[in-house]
Amino acid sequence: MGQLAGGVAHDFNNLLTVIDGYAAMLLNQVEGPARADLSAIRDAAARAAALTRQLLAFSRTQVAQPRAIDLNALVLGVEEMLRRLIREDVELIVRIATAPSVVWADQGQLEQVIVNLAVNSRDAMPQGGRLTIAVAHLDLDEAEADQFGLQPGGHRLLTVADAGCGMPPDVQARVFEPFFTTKDQGKGTGLGLSTVYGIIRQAKGHITVDSIPGTGSTFRVYLPAVAALAVQQQADPHLDRLADGAETILLVEDDPAVRELTERILNSAGYRTLVAADGRQALALALRHPTVDLLLTDLIMPGMNGRQLADQLTTLIPDLPVVFTSAHTRGILAAQGHGGVTAFLDKPFTATTLTRKIRDTLDARLTSGTT
Numbered sequence: 261m262g263q264l265a266g267g268v269a270h271d272f273n274n275l276l277t278v279i280d281g282y283a284a285m286l287l288n289q290v291e292g293p294a295r296a297d298l299s300a301i302r303d304a305a306a307r308a309a310a311l312t313r314q315l316l317a318f319s320r321t322q323v324a325q326p327r328a329i330d331l332n333a334l335v336l337g338v339e340e341m342l343r344r345l346i347r348e349d350v351e352l353i354v355r356i357a358t359a360p361s362v363v364w365a366d367q368g369q370l371e372q373v374i375v376n377l378a379v380n381s382r383d384a385m386p387q388g389g390r391l392t393i394a395v396a397h398l399d400l401d402e403a404e405a406d407q408f409g410l411q412p413g414g415h416r417l418l419t420v421a422d423a424g425c426g427m428p429p430d431v432q433a434r435v436f437e438p439f440f441t442t443k444d445q446g447k448g449t450g451l452g453l454s455t456v457y458g459i460i461r462q463a464k465g466h467i468t469v470d471s472i473p474g475t476g477s478t479f480r481v482y483l484p485a486v487a488a489l490a491v492q493q494q495a496d497p498h499l500d501r502l503a504d505g506a507e508t509i510l511l512v513e514d515d516p517a518v519r520e521l522t523e524r525i526l527n528s529a530g531y532r533t534l535v536a537a538d539g540r541q542a543l544a545l546a547l548r549h550p551t552v553d554l555l556l557t558d559l560i561m562p563g564m565n566g567r568q569l570a571d572q573l574t575t576l577i578p579d580l581p582v583v584f585t586s587a588h589t590r591g592i593l594a595a596q597g598h599g600g601v602t603a604f605l606d607k608p609f610t611a612t613t614l615t616r617k618i619r620d621t622l623d624a625r626l627t628s629g630t631t
Contacts, residue, residue: 268312269312269587270560270586270587270607272308272312272587273309273312273587273606273607273608274515274517274518274587274607274608275517276305276308276309276312276607276608277518277521277607277608277609278517278518278521279301279305279608280301280302280305280306280309280608280610281521281525281608281610281611282521283298283301283302283305284302284610284611285524285611286298287299287302305608309608312587325366325367325604325606326364326365326366326463327364327365327366327367328362328363328364328486329362329363329364329365329367329370330360330361330362331356331357331361331362331363331370331395331416331418331483332356332357332360332361332395334367334370334371334374335354335356335374335393335395335418336354336356337371338371338374338375339352339354341375342374342375342378342393345375345378345379345382346378346379346382346391347382347388349387349388349389350382350385350388350389350390350391351388351389351390351391352391352393353390353391353392353393354392354393354394355392355393355394355395356394356395357395357396357397357416359397361395361396361397361416361485362416362485362486362487363416363463363465363483363484363485363486364463364464364484364486365459365463365465365483366459366463369459369462369463370459370463372455372456372459373418373456373459373460373481374393374418374420376452376453376455376456377420377453377456377479378391378393378420379452380452380453381420381421381422381424381477382422383424384422384424384425384426384476384477385422385423385424385425386425389422389423389424389476390422390423391420391421391422392419392420392421392422393418393419393420394417394418394419394421395416395417395418395419396416396417396419397414397415397416397417397485398414398415398416398417399412399413399414399415400412400413400415400482408466408468408482409466410464410465410466410482410484411484413484413485414484414485415465415482415483415484415485416482416483416484416485417480417481417482417483418480418481418483419478419479419480419481420478420479420481421476421477421478421479422476422477422478423475423476424476424477425473425474425476426471426472426473426474426475426476426477427469427471427473427477428473431471432469432471435453435469436453436454436456436457436467437454460481460483463483464483464484465481465482465483465484466481466482467479467480467481467482468480468482501612502525502528502529502611502612502615503529503612503615503616503618503619503620504529504530504531504615504619505529505530505531505615505618505619505622506530506531506532507531507532507553507554507622508531508532508533508534508549508551508552508553508554509526509531509532509533509534509552509553509554509555509556509618510534510536510542510545510546510549510552510554510555510556510557510573511523511526511533511534511535511536511556511557512536512537512538512539512541512542512555512556512557512558512561512566512569513537513557513558513585514537514538514558514561514562515558516537518558518607519535519537522556522614523535525611525614525615526556526614526615526618528611529611529615531618534549534552538561538562538563538564539561539563539564539565539566539568539569539572540563540564542555542557542569542573543569543572543573543576546573546576546577547576550576550577552573552577552580553581553622554580554581554582554583554618554621554622555569555570555573555580555581555582555583556582556583556585556618557569557570557582557583557584557585558584558585558586559584559585559586560586566584566586567584570582570584570602579601579625581601581602581603581621581622581624581625582601582602582603582621583602583603583604583605583617583618583621584602584603584604584605585604585605585606585607585609586604586606586607587606587607587608601621601624601625602621603617603620603621603624605617
């Protein structure tokens with residue numbers, strides 16, 4: 261199911277890239293009531309993109325990209341999906357904090373944490389019950405922080421509590437171990453809670469569990485508080501402008517609609533664009549045009565994937581900067597390989613995010629001193 265969800269998200273995000281991209285182009289060309297219609301199309305595409313992020317959280321194939329996240333908004337955003345995941349005999353109660361609850365983490369991974377904990381609680385209540393998800397603020401003193409291996413000060417607390425069968429102490433002690441499960445064979449891998457533990461530790465947080473057999477379990481996730489969200493949301497007068505340039509970009513994309521849209525965006529921003537539909541065509545173009553300044557490639561392609569292409573092009577153009585795009589990486593980026601300046605851009609992307617990612621990657625090459 262995870263592989264299926266990831267594959268659906270990949271194809272769907274290609275469609276969303278095209279829908280949002282052309283709507284954005286038209287939005288800059290028309291006046292009057294049509295602008296509101298185009299904005300509605302873009303809003304719908306953004307909501308659809310949020311759904312595919314949740315599919316990727318379920319499939320565990322999203323790339324970690326930490327940023328400032330409001331836990332309140334995150335919990336409310338996945339509430340509807342959780343109601344579809346749990347049974348009708350499980351009552352879901354959501355309580356958010358009265359003030360923004362900002363943490364520094366990857367949005368998809370935090371969604372995965374909530375989904376995994378909620379599903380675990382659902383399975384612990386075969387006869388139904390109550391599942392409560394809450395967000396709160398708290399300050400940890402030095403003693404409490406030392407107990408959890410955290411820094412003292414402000415934290416955000418995510419609580420997932422159920423009224424299920426609970427766990428005896430010996431099970432509680434092993435609940436976060438990989439492959440440890442109390443479920444029947446074929447009904448659990450023992451990876452759900454260990455994945456949650458790994459994500460929270462990577463975000464410099466901590467997770468605990470309290471459980472009483474026959475009463476239920478309460479998982480508490482502690483994450484350091486940050487105050488960066490307001491800065492991120494400040495109006496940027498250049499936010500909708502393309503980040504232009506005159507460099508040569510080798511674009512490799514197997515989806516024809518995404519390829520045509522991306523080429524138009526790059527040309528509009530002033531870049532010289534070489535276009536290939538697969539890795540074989542890209543290598544042939546690179547042999548004829550050795551002055552390529554950056555490779556922009558989809559990751560998942562038939563034949564040669566984007567990582568393999570980047571590794572081969574490095575032998576022709578040492579330290580070639582690369583921007584990978586995808587909605588479903590299948591672990592390809594985790595492989596060892598290309599040693600130049602690299603970046604990753606989620607699909608669906610906008611014209612602005614695409615050109616800014618390319619500009620930042622090209623500028624990073626200059627900053628690092630590579631030529």
